[in-house]
Amino acid sequence: MNENDVEILIPEEQLKQRVKELGRQITADYPDGELVVVGVLKGAFIFMADLVREIKREVTVDFLEVSSYGKSTESSGQVRILKDLKDPIEGKHLLLVEDILDSGNTLHYVKNVMQQRHPASIRICCMLDKPARRSAPIKSDYSGYDIPDEFVVGYGLDYAELYRHLPSICRILPETVARIKAEGRGE
Numbered sequence: 485m486n487e488n489d490v491e492i493l494i495p496e497e498q499l500k501q502r503v504k505e506l507g508r509q510i511t512a513d514y515p516d517g518e519l520v521v522v523g524v525l526k527g528a529f530i531f532m533a534d535l536v537r538e539i540k541r542e543v544t545v546d547f548l549e550v551s552s553y554g555k556s557t558e559s560s561g562q563v564r565i566l567k568d569l570k571d572p573i574e575g576k577h578l579l580l581v582e583d584i585l586d587s588g589n590t591l592h593y594v595k596n597v598m599q600q601r602h603p604a605s606i607r608i609c610c611m612l613d614k615p616a617r618r619s620a621p622i623k624s625d626y627s628g629y630d631i632p633d634e635f636v637v638g639y640g641l642d643y644a645e646l647y648r649h650l651p652s653i654c655r656i657l658p659e660t661v662a663r664i665k666a667e668g669r670g671e
C-alpha cells in the first residue's frame with residue numbers, strides 16, 4: 485500500500501470528538517441494570533475500543549463475528565454467525581456496536597437472533613451510516629456520521645482485509661480497487 489491508495493474522508497481528530505459525544509450520550513441514556521456492549525467483528529474493533537472508554541458507567545464487553553461480504557465491496561445478503569457471544573444476555577441491556585450500517589442486512593439478522601435471547605433492551609450504535617443503501621428495515625439508535633454511497637476503509641473497515649489500521653475514515657480510490665483485484669486479492 486502507499487499513501488495514494490486512499491483519500492481522507494473523516495480525519496482522526498474528528499472521529500475522536502464524535503466518539504466522545506456518542507459515549508456521553510450513551511452514558512446519559514442508559515437506565516440502571518447490566519449493560520453489555522457487543523462489538524461486531526472484525527470491523528467494529530477499533531470503534532468499540534474507543535467507544536467503551538467514553539462510557540462512564542459499569543459495562544461488560546463481548547464480541548460476535550458474522551460473515552457477509554467476503555472479499556467483495558458488495559453485500560452477498562447472506563449472513564452467518566462465525567463466532568457467538570461468550571455469555572448469555574437474558575435480562576441485560578445490549579448495545580450492538582458496528583462499524584457501518586450499509587444495506588442493514590447484517591444488523592437486521594443479528595438483532596433478530598439477539599432478540600430471541602430476551603435481553604432487557606437492544607440498541608444499535610454504528611460509527612457510519614449509508615442511509616441511501618438501506619434495504620433491511622433497521623435504524624441505528626446512535627450513529628457517528630452519515631456518509632454517501634462510497635466504499636470506505638480505515639478505522640477498522642477493510643477492503644480485502646487491507647487498510648483496517650488507518651486512523652482516519654478514507655475513501656478507497658477506484659484505481660486502488662483495480663490494482664488489488666489485479667493482484668488477485670480482492671473481488
Ligand code: IMP
Pocket residue numbers: 527552553559582583584585586587588589590591634635636637641642643
Ligand atoms: P450491511 O449488512 O450491508 O449493512 O453491511 C454491513 C457490513 O458490511 C459492515 O459491517 C462492513 O463490515 C461492511 N461494509 C459495508 N460498507 C462498507 C464500506 O464502505 N467499507 C468497508 N466495509 C463495508
Ligand code: MG
Pocket residue numbers: 524525526527528582583584
Ligand atoms: Mg462489520
